[in-house]
Amino acid sequence: MSSTTDALLPPVATAAPSRDELSRRTTGQLRWQEQQGLDDLGRPLSEVTFTVVDLETTGGSPAGGSMITEIGAVKVRGGEVLGEFQTLVNPHSSIPPFIAVLTGITDAMVASAPSIESALPSFLEFAAGTVLVAHNAPFDVGFLKHFAEQQQRPWPAFEVLDTVKLARRVVTRDEAPNCKLSSLATLFHASVTPDHRALSDARATVDVMHGLFARLGGQGLHTLEDVQTLNGRVTDAQRRKRHLADALPTGPGVYLFRGAGDEVLYVGTSRHVRQRVRTYFTASETRSRMSEMVTLAERVQAIECSTPLEAQVRELRLIASHRPHYNRRSKFPDKTHFLTLTSEAWPRLSLVRSVKDRSVAHLGPFSSRRTAERALAALHEAYPIRQCTQRLAGTPAETPCVLAEMGRCLSPCDGSADPTAYEAVVAALAGTLVGDPGEVVRALDDRMRVCAQDERFEEAATHRDRLGVFVRSAARSQRLRALVDCPELVATRREDDGRWAVHVVRHGRLSAAGVIPPRADAHAWLADLLAGAETVVDTRSALPAASAEESELVLRWLEQPGVRLVQAQGEWTCPVGGAQGHLTLIDALDEARLAVVPTDERRLPRTAHRPAR
Structure with a gap:
């Protein structure tokens, strides 16, 4: 059976797009950018919500019996203050005289204040879902964690930035004699003068944080992951090699880290190659073996691809070809x-x-x-x-x-x-x-x-x-x-950025991929794509013309919502009473198994309809 459905091809653009169409395209582009941000780009500092916190205490260590006397916090995003939090805390003990003189907080002021048992939950609710920032963060966060543990309250998985550590990276001794909050507030012309009161100091820290971010932006550090590299979670060897990503393309593709002898150390893929490679030099990369790989890398080679699916397929083929030491999967597709x-x-x-x-x-x-x-x-x-x-x-x-x-x-x-x-x-x-x-x-x-x-x-x-x-x-x-039996399938899908991606699959192997250019004649463009597609000979083997993993990638793309089948040679069918219909039962059995297994002993549950590997 051979069939071609012209009506399913995307129309040729012959007129200027309408306002609704422009709006739809803009929305699609924003979704595309959002997807890139989630997968590859990191989180821009302007889009991250920070809670800048400061504490006043009766001493230097909670382990020694010191208590919190005041909590002050400012929630901010993109330079805009979203809210403030301030409360005195009753320490249920006398405040040392020198602390009272330093902070101005007396026993009389905290006598009617809430205890830490009620103040801490309120603060955690205020800061939920944000990145914590503090000047000398181990002190403030250490106190908060201590009392959360004392109350048997789970500590949220806050990401933390320490403005002291950031300042030590970008502020010289010529500019400020030290990295105290008062010195940095003067340097960055903070609108509030620190006075050892929690909210005032938190407000001053907000201005210091923004001043530090401005300097980091001048060094090309624009995301939270970039900034976290300066908080000590990234080695100097990783940081020094950030330039390896500078000349890489910005679209979908495959990247190869190569060593001193030009050997391939690692192969990866991304919708945005340059930004993805940059993450290997930031705190977002936490795998120890990747830190070792980056230390050995001398250059990064990129192969641009038309679509993300093409990039994923090329990655599999390159891994199978080079079998890089630092790739753990897909190196032996022939072992079946x-x-x-x-x-x-x-x-x-x-x-x-x-x-x-x-x-x-x-x-x-x-x-x-x-x-x-x-x-x-x-x-x-x-x-x-x-x-x-x-x-x-x-x-x-x-x-x-x-x-x-x-x-x-x-x-x-x-x-x-x-x-x-x-x-x-x-x-x-x-x-x-x-x-x-x-x-x-x-x-x-x-x-x-x-x-x-x-x-x-x-x-x-x-x-x-x-x-x-x-x-x-x-x-x-x-x-x-079913896929391997088909001599040829041609399918298209409008991607999130509004482009039409087209893939040609022959006997389970991706033979060609492309994106229809704006205002092009879709039929003529498709004819050219098919003429240049890779020829695939059917060997009648049970294995696909490609690896099984590649054919599964193709299948997942074909089964996405919105995919249009443009042309098919042969029959692409699965048995009506086949195994696919029993997967619901298997998923239910898995859910029942997980329901009786303690949480800390569970393995990651299989996703619905995921094939066994």
């Missing part, structure tokens, strides 16, 4: 396993590395042998075919095994099995591999129920895990097989 039926008198299931003819019933590819073995065990629960590996004659006369004695094998080895009945079981098994897995689901569900009734819960969990692996593997196999 399949389950298939042997071709002999009494067929059995076999675990093999490849299937040369995908018309043969099979399940896979599996990326690990362990996963394949669990799916194999699930199939053996439902179908009593032989599990022995020796080749049997047409009329065997061997000794039956334990499985035969347990009634879990039809026992062809001793000649007691009826060839016709055995052949029917094999045919049903073959149908399960390529179609409806319902028989396996029912068999393992019955096993789980019996085990649960007998309080053999560990055995029931084993059957549950085997069922989950089998159904997800079957769904993945059927989806991949």
Whole structure:
């Protein structure tokens, strides 16, 4: 079957866009920029909400019995004050005379003030969802954390900036004799003079923070992640190599970190290559092995791509080609396993590395042998075919095994099995591999129920895990097989920035990708794209023309909302009663498992309809 649907191609732009269209495009561009910001760009300082906090206390350490006497805070974003928080705190002890003289806070002033037990929750509510800023942050944040722990109150995962540490990076001794708040307030012409009262000092710290940010902006540090590099979380070796990102492209693509011998150390991909690479030199990169990799890197090579999908595919191919030391995944796409039926008198299931003819019933590819073995065990629960590996004659006369004695094998080895009945079981098994897995689901569900009734819960969990692996593997196999069978698929989608992305897929391999230029004749442009697309020869193998991981990336893109199928050669279908329909049950079993497992012992839950790997 071959079909082309002209109506689904994006229209040719022949007139100036309307006001509504311009508004829609602008909205799309903003969404695109927002997506870039979340994925790659870091958080611009102008868009981050900061809570600048200052405390007054009765001493220098909460561990020594010192108490908080006042909390002052200013919430600010983009230079605008959003709110202020101030409260005296009753320390329930006398304030030392020299502290009273320094701060002006007396016992009489705090006698009717709230205790820390009520003041701290109010402050935490005020500061929720913001970045904490303090002058000498370990002091102020240390006090707050101490009393949160004392109250058995969970401490929010605040990010913290210390203006003292930032000042030591950008303020010279010629400008200020030290990094005290009073000295910096004078340097940056703060609108409030620090006077050892919490709110006044917090207001002065806001002006100091903005003064520091202005200087950092002049050094090219515009995001929170950039600023955090100066707070001691990034090595000098990382920071010195920020220039490696300067000449990189700003669109989607692949980047390769190369070492002194031009060897590839690491391959990555991004919608915004330059900004993504810059994060490797900032505090947003927390992986220790990446810090080591950056230290060894001498240059960064970039490959521009038309679309994010093309970039992801190129990344997989480059990782498989170079097998970089610092990449942990996708380095060995050729290490695959399949389950298939042997071709002999009494067929059995076999675990093999490849299937040369995908018309043969099979399940896979599996990326690990362990996963394949669990799916194999699930199939053996439902179908009593032989599990022995020796080749049997047409009329065997061997000794039956334990499985035969347990009634879990039809026992062809001793000649007691009826060839016709055995052949029917094999045919049903073959149908399960390529179609409806319902028989396996029912068999393992019955096993789980019996085990649960007998309080053999560990055995029931084993059957549950085997069922989950089998159904997800079957769904993945059927989806991949359908895509690989198609000689050509051409699909398009309007991306978040308003552009039309087009991808050509041949036998599961991405053959071409592009973005339709504004005002272009879409049909003529598509004809040129197809003419230059990579030729893919169908080898009839069960493996896609690309790696299974690449074909899965393509499938995920094709299954996105808004994708339009422009042209198809062949049939792109999945069985109506296939494994995909059983994934809801598997997800429910996973949710039930997580509901009874302690939170700190849980693994990350699988996402809905994620194939087993």
